[in-house]
Amino acid sequence: MNAILQDKRLILQPQSDMVASQIEVLRDAVLAQMKKHPDVTGVILDATGVEIVDSLGVNLIIGIYRQAVAEAKTFEVINAGNRFIKVAQFFRFFSLFSINGESAAP
Amino acid sequence: MVSHSGKKTILVVDDNPLNRELIIAAVESSGCRYEQAENGREALGKVKEQFFSLIFMDLLMPGMDGFETVRRIRAMEITTPIVALSALSMKQDKDRAIDVGCNAFVSKPIDLETIRDIIDDYLTRQPNCDVLASGAVKTVARPSFDFSRFRMLFVEEDPKRAAVYIPTMRHFGFTLRHVATCSEALDMLYQDSASVDIIISALYTSGIDALGLLAMVRRQYPDVLVFIYTEKYDPDMYQLAMLQGADGIFPASILDGPAVGMIESALYRRQQQSVMSGAGLTGQMQLAQAQLIAFGCEQPCLSCDLDFRNLRDAGGDIVRCRKFNHAGRCGFVLADIAGHDLPSLYMSAVFLGILTSCWDAYQQPESLLRVINSEFNKLGYSKSHVCVSAMLWDAPRRTMHIATAGNPGALLFERTADGLFSFHELEGGGMCLGLLPDHDLIGVSTVVCPAESYIFLSSDGVDKQTIQAAIASDPSILHAGCAKGLCRRILKHVDSDQQDDMVLLSYYIPQPSEPSELFNSFASDYDGVDRACSWAANILTHDRVPTGKDIDFILLVFREAMLNAVEHGNRHNPNAFVDVMVFITPQSVVIEVSDEGPGFDLDHALAAATSENQLGKRGLPAMFAVADIMTVEGGTVTMVFNKH
Numbered sequence: 001m002n003a004i005l006q007d008k009r010l011i012l013q014p015q016s017d018m019v020a021s022q023i024e025v026l027r028d029a030v031l032a033q034m035k036k037h038p039d040v041t042g043v044i045l046d047a048t049g050v051e052i053v054d055s056l057g058v059n060l061i062i063g064i065y066r067q068a069v070a071e072a073k074t075f076e077v078i079n080a081g082n083r084f085i086k087v088a089q090f091f092r093f094f095s096l097f098s099i100n101g102e103s104a105a106p
Numbered sequence: 107m108v109s110h111s112g113k114k115t116i117l118v119v120d121d122n123p124l125n126r127e128l129i130i131a132a133v134e135s136s137g138c139r140y141e142q143a144e145n146g147r148e149a150l151g152k153v154k155e156q157f158f159s160l161i162f163m164d165l166l167m168p169g170m171d172g173f174e175t176v177r178r179i180r181a182m183e184i185t186t187p188i189v190a191l192s193a194l195s196m197k198q199d200k201d202r203a204i205d206v207g208c209n210a211f212v213s214k215p216i217d218l219e220t221i222r223d224i225i226d227d228y229l230t231r232q233p234n235c236d237v238l239a240s241g242a243v244k245t246v247a248r249p250s251f252d253f254s255r256f257r258m259l260f261v262e263e264d265p266k267r268a269a270v271y272i273p274t275m276r277h278f279g280f281t282l283r284h285v286a287t288c289s290e291a292l293d294m295l296y297q298d299s300a301s302v303d304i305i306i307s308a309l310y311t312s313g314i315d316a317l318g319l320l321a322m323v324r325r326q327y328p329d330v331l332v333f334i335y336t337e338k339y340d341p342d343m344y345q346l347a348m349l350q351g352a353d354g355i356f357p358a359s360i361l362d363g364p365a366v367g368m369i370e371s372a373l374y375r376r377q378q379q380s381v382m383s384g385a386g387l388t389g390q391m392q393l394a395q396a397q398l399i400a401f402g403c404e405q406p407c408l409s410c411d412l413d414f415r416n417l418r419d420a421g422g423d424i425v426r427c428r429k430f431n432h433a434g435r436c437g438f439v440l441a442d443i444a445g446h447d448l449p450s451l452y453m454s455a456v457f458l459g460i461l462t463s464c465w466d467a468y469q470q471p472e473s474l475l476r477v478i479n480s481e482f483n484k485l486g487y488s489k490s491h492v493c494v495s496a497m498l499w500d501a502p503r504r505t506m507h508i509a510t511a512g513n514p515g516a517l518l519f520e521r522t523a524d525g526l527f528s529f530h531e532l533e534g535g536g537m538c539l540g541l542l543p544d545h546d547l548i549g550v551s552t553v554v555c556p557a558e559s560y561i562f563l564s565s566d567g568v569d570k571q572t573i574q575a576a577i578a579s580d581p582s583i584l585h586a587g588c589a590k591g592l593c594r595r596i597l598k599h600v601d602s603d604q605q606d607d608m609v610l611l612s613y614y615i616p617q618p619s620e621p622s623e624l625f626n627s628f629a630s631d632y633d634g635v636d637r638a639c640s641w642a643a644n645i646l647t648h649d650r651v652p653t654g655k656d657i658d659f660i661l662l663v664f665r666e667a668m669l670n671a672v673e674h675g676n677r678h679n680p681n682a683f684v685d686v687m688v689f690i691t692p693q694s695v696v697i698e699v700s701d702e703g704p705g706f707d708l709d710h711a712l713a714a715a716t717s718e719n720q721l722g723k724r725g726l727p728a729m730f731a732v733a734d735i736m737t738v739e740g741g742t743v744t745m746v747f748n749k750h
Binding site for chain 1: 632633635636639656658659662665666669672725728731
């Protein structure tokens with residue numbers, strides 16, 4: 001997983017689907033990056049390389065979101081593809097954070 | 107052999123074919139089934155193999171006459187009513203017939219009406235012994251022993267359960283009063299302790315529970331028998347109840363069968379008087395035994411056959427089979443209970459309770475036998491033991507796993523190139539269960555079974571020579587392409603002087619299913635999940651998915667079903683498999699995902715999956731929301747996606 005710092009925000013770029021077979025590696029990498037950059041003001045998940053998300057992937061995304069909120073950081077998803085969006089709609093991510101700049105109406 | 111019809115069966119014994127025809131006409135017009143025998147020897151053979159509700163016996167027959175035949179039937183402790191039919195009309199002939207064991211004497215000539223009246227008279231006294239095709243006992247025969255002498259207090263708080271259990275007890279003849287709680291039961295005892303002989307109580311009721319009631323009864327009313335039933339088998343609870351002096355504790359599921367045998371056994375021990383004849387007792391035990399030999403599937407299975415032949419009395423032996431999932435994973439257990447007496451029936455009830463409670467969770471034969479042994483030893487019942495064989499058929503892998511504890515090894519008859527059958531004896535033996543705690547003396551073998559082979563499990567009453575000889579004398583019995591009737595045909599070859607009860611199970615290994623792109627097996631790990639999803643994505647193309655359905659969502663929930671199988675069904679066992687079958691019609695897509703686990707209660711699991719934890723818990727809500735129909739049966743999760 002790639003990680004980029006931009007304008008005091010941490011951009012996480014998974015290079016694989018967020019599914020069970022990849023989840024341990026992804027989780028370790030995410031935790032390491034968030035620990036490495038405690039001073040960022042927000043965390044962004046760049047889903048360019050993510051096509052499929054299963055329930056474990058959903059758990060990881062929610063985990064990142066919760067961790068960010070707990071540390072008073074913002075969280076959003078960008079560059080999500082069609083299949084990612086479907087899963088996000090199904091699990092109502094939009095009520096928690098914005099995806100591709102869209103979020104639920106307050 | 108247990109009749110699979112709801113009708114009662116009557117045996118007609120007469121050397122005169124015209125008399126037999128007349129009696130048979132009356133039997134049929136009464137709605138009963140019949141078997142006929144031309145002489146005493148043939149009649150003896152039939153009563154050894156089958157339960158009859160009534161026997162019509164001619165007294166004057168060539169060879170073994172009716173007097174001798176009845177005497178021998180009674181010596182076998184068979185209590186079926188026997189009506190003597192004879193041209194002999196002297197009082198001493200009637201007295202002699204009654205003396206040898208006939209219940210009634212009718213002078214010939216006879217007519218249809220007389221026979222019908224006799225049938226009505228005898229058969230309306232006892233309800234049907236009706237064994238369903240599934241093997242599940244719908245109603246069991248009322249024992250010849252008169253339970254109405256005993257006043258039972260039945261404690262059950264749930265009105266729905268009471269509505270099921272109480273008629274069952276009344277069916278057996280008990281004079282019964284019902285109270286909701288153990289506290290009410292105690293109040294009743296305080297008021298009039300002489301009004302209660304037996305208490306049967308649900309374990310948990312409001313206020314004090316059945317163990318509390320038991321303690322009070324043991325202290326103040328030692329003559330009252332106390333039985334406790336539970337919704338499921340709990341070894342610790344069972345041990346505690348027995349230590350506190352319960353006369354029996356059993357799962358509610360056997361309340362209508364072996365449990366009654368336990369009650370009768372306890373009554374017998376307590377009374378120590380001849381309130382019931384040995385014949386009546388054995389008859390009841392034989393009926394109970396018939397319920398222990400049972401198929402596990404509602405649909406008839408052509409591959410599996412079970413049968414038993416009990417001789418002088420019942421040993422409480424058990425043969426059971428069970429289908430664990432839709433992919434063809436089936437379990438078989440054959441248990442030879444030591445002894446031929448009341449304690450052996452108790453052992454049967456306990457064994458059945460343990461087996462039904464843990465079989466789904468311990469499908470592998472070796473682990474199943476270890477668990478049963480452990481549970482037996484917890485009970486501390488050291489007066490008996492049980493020899494057990496267990497098999498697990500894994501159809502997708504074409505593999506049979508076998509474990510034995512004190513029983514002979516399985517026998518495999520394998521078809522050879524010339525169309526004949528070669529014979530292999532697999533490893534058997536091991537230590538009986540119930541003797542040593544935590545022993546590992548279990549015979550284990552695994553065999554890849556060729557198509558059209560047959561595999562047999564038996565108690566030690568059936569030796570391999572008997573099975574070989576039976577097959578050698580009639581090789582055609584292995585060419586039927588199924589196992590139905592096979593056990594009975596083999597048991598017929600057993601010597602008549604055989605002294606032990608015999609139980610036999612046969613399983614026919616069918617041809618494998620035609621290779622199909624719509625069936626696949628996957629290793630039970632996350633990489634296996636990915637491979638399964640790639641495979642599913644290739645076969646679930648747009649032209650195959652019902653209109654109105656989103657392939658992405660179908661694939662999403664398929665992935666969740668796979669994860670459920672790997673994580674929860676197979677519990678990350680690296681040696682397990684997940685089998686997937688897809689059925690495609692123009693109207694729907696059906697996906698079956700089968701694992702090696704015990705399955706789960708869908709309603710309960712869904713209720714537990716709150717919005718908080720649903721994201722990571724099995725993906726069940728997602729599966730349930732996307733599929734039009736979702737069911738869980740054993741280790742198989744089925745999702746149906748219909749055209750909209």
